[in-house]
Amino acid sequence: MAVPKLRFKEFDGEWFNIKLKKMVKSLDAGVSVNAENTPPENDEFSVLKTSCVSLGCFDTNERKTVKETIEIDRLKEPLLDCSLVMNRSNTPALVGASAFIRIAPKNTFLSDKLWQFKVFDNTNIEWLAFYLSSEKTLVQLRDLATGTSNSMKNITKPDVLNIDLFASQxxxxxxxxxxxxxxxxxxxxxxxxxxxxxxxxxxxxxxxxxxxxxxxxxxxxxFEKWEETSLHTFLCESLIKGSKGNKAKKLTVKLWGKGVIPKNEAFQGSENTQYYKSSAGQLIYGKLDFLNCAFGLIPEYLDGFESTIDAPAFDIDNKIVHPYFLINRFLQKDFYQKNGEEADGSRKAKRINQSVFLAMQIGLPxxxxxxxxxxxxxxxxxxxxxxxxxxxxxxxxxxxxxxxxxx
Structure with a gap:
């Protein structure tokens, strides 16, 4: 029988099979416009990013400001109160993701990569939003996605509207x-x-x-005054050679962000590349991601993992500096953005080498x-x-x- 496992006691009977197109009047997209990649202020005109919708959640901050009059005039499909928005084009994990928006931000419009649902009177749009965000439906939507790129997939309007689902009154x-x-x-x-x-x-x-x-x-x-101290005073680079190639798991050099190295930030090493042993408690940073605050203290679960020369690790002299004080100081914009201006290399491959890093100074109490x-x-x-x-x-x-x- 087509009945849910968990149900309110006042309802009985089977749910009926129905095509989504029998519940949805239309899927309406916006247009692509030139916009500034900053959230709008004071009800400025804005267009939604695809990242505004993620697995049942809506993030009002994920909007771009539209300021030019010619672009404002081109805006199409305003976001409505009590609306349902879906990603029609996104990564394989997020394509088909949708969310219910109870109160729409003012002067907000959809981009060409998003659909807004309009439903018939037989459908509660919030119920439909929950249905579409269930894991079973998300898998179904992902299976419909097409595209030659592994990083971006698309779903079509006819495919979505032809989805079969089970509905109640x-x-x-x-x-x-x-x-x-x-x-x-x-x-x-x-x-x-x-x-x-x-x-x-x-x-x-x-x-x-x-x-x-x-x-x-x-x-x-x-306490006494803070003293400007060079990092080489209490940091010592660790260059204990590890394995070459793909024999062990390595730390990947990506933006960890705000001092956190996630458990899944590991990969199988590349052939003929030298890696270096890392130990729990060491400081590590991404040479290429310095400007993005790519710092971290290696946690216990990554003890013994290896990193490339682009993610150098340093022993910390605990008699001079407290590691947690240090990592939080590095997370301040006035440290990593100001010092990041010393990066060497081309625009696409800016890096902070160890010698430059160790010559930097911080105020130390x-x-x-x-x-x-x-x-x-x-x-x-x-x-x-x-x-x-x-x-x-x-x-x-x-x-x-x-x-x-x-x-």
Missing amino acids: KEEQTKIASFLSTVDEKISQLTQKYQLLSQYKQGMMQKLFSQQIRFKADDGSE SLEEQTKIANFLSAIDQKIEVMAQQIEQAKTWKKGLLQQMFV
């Missing part, structure tokens, strides 16, 4: 949509708290590293004050991590609900 659709929207609201609240905590940390780091806020010693006395700063920031990070775990748990719960509340 609109009354039950509305009940399901109302329930799942409360789950989304919970995720939204947790996400907002996560963002506020992250913003608080960023604000505190700026004040701490600019010395607007200073800690005091345990006896209540003032006493180790005791460093430790107080590190402990303070670490406590905030722990709260952020707990919030991130709660968000993931809520998303996992929602994923399970989607699997059980739809046929």
